[in-house]
Amino acid sequence: MTRKKTINPELVxxxxxxxxxxxxxxxxxxxxxxxxxxxxKGGLLYIFPTKDQLILTMLDREVSRFSAEVQRSxxxxxxxxxxxxxxxxATARNEDVSIANKAANLMAxxxxxPAMLEPARLFYFKMLxxxxxxxxxxxxxRLAYLAIEGAFLLRALGxxxxxxxxxxxxxxxxxxxxxxxRPLAKIPL
Numbered sequence: 001m002t003r004k005k006t007i008n009p010e011l012v013x014x015x016x017x018x019x020x021x022x023x024x025x026x027x028x029x030x031x032x033x034x035x036x037x038x039x040x041k042g043g044l045l046y047i048f049p050t051k052d053q054l055i056l057t058m059l060d061r062e063v064s065r066f067s068a069e070v071q072r073s074x075x076x077x078x079x080x081x082x083x084x085x086x087x088x089x090a091t092a093r094n095e096d097v098s099i100a101n102k103a104a105n106l107m108a109x110x111x112x113x114p115a116m117l118e119p120a121r122l123f124y125f126k127m128l129x130x131x132x133x134x135x136x137x138x139x140x141x142r143l144a145y146l147a148i149e150g151a152f153l154l155r156a157l158g159x160x161x162x163x164x165x166x167x168x169x170x171x172x173x174x175x176x177x178x179x180x181x182r183p184l185a186k187i188p189l
Contacts, residue, residue, distance in 0.1 A: 009047050009057075012037045016058055021098050025105040030054070056116045059106040063119040066091065066103070082130055082141045082178070089175050092148060093168060097155070104156030124149075137178070144174035 015037035020028050030051055034044040048054035074087030110116045131142035151170045154160035162170075 007037075007039055007043050007047055012039070012044060012047055012054075013058055013061060016054055017102060020058070020105055021102050025109045028055075028105075028109065052110065052113055052116060055106055055109045056119075059103075059110065059117075060119040062099075062103050062106060063123050066095075067123060069094075081137065084127065084130055085141045085145055085178060086175070088127065088145065089148065089171050092152070093171050097164070097167075100152060100156040101158075104153060108157065140178045140180070144178040147177075148174050 012033070016028075016033045019032045019036050023032065028051075030041055030044055033054065034041045037044065044054075048057065069091045070084060070087045072087070073090040074083040076090070077083040077086040080086055107117060107120055127145060128142065131138045131145070133139060133142075148171060151160075151162070151167070155162045155167060
């Protein structure tokens with residue numbers, strides 16, 4: 001009697017991430033993931049019944065990983081009221097562009113199923129929830145965060161080619177904007 005082969009979901013997720021990074025969301029297929037993981041498509045479907053479920057699990061894992069890194073980096077700035085913003089900037093500064101592309105592609109792959117974007121939605125809710133609209137510092141922090149997210153999406157989705165130097169410059173500018181003690185000029189609406 002032969003023993004059933006056990007499929008490790010983490011190894012399948014690792015293989016799926018490699019396929020996504022190498023092929024992009026357009027060519028991300030269950031067949032390619034199964035082949036990369038060294039399992040049958042049926043074995044893959046046993047663990048992840050749908051492509052959307054696989055992508056959702058990948059997105060959840062990526063958001064959890066990134067959130068943990070932000071939390072670790074935030075601890076260095078515990079005295080700051082927006083320590084998580086500074087931790088976020090430090091984490092973004094250390095991220096490889098392929099990791100950013102993976103995260104953006106995961107969100108893009110689930111855009112047709114908005115309910116499945118809950119891990120990302122919760123992350124953004126938490127990040128934006130730290131900023132009130134009362135203090136200049138908080139408003140600057142919110143603008144810095146939104147600027148970084150905008151640049152991240154433009155870069156990761158291939159809408160704006162950006163050198164590493166440009167990306168790091170945007171992060172530095174956002175951080176400086178937040179840390180600068182001068183009040184923001186009021187812009188008429």
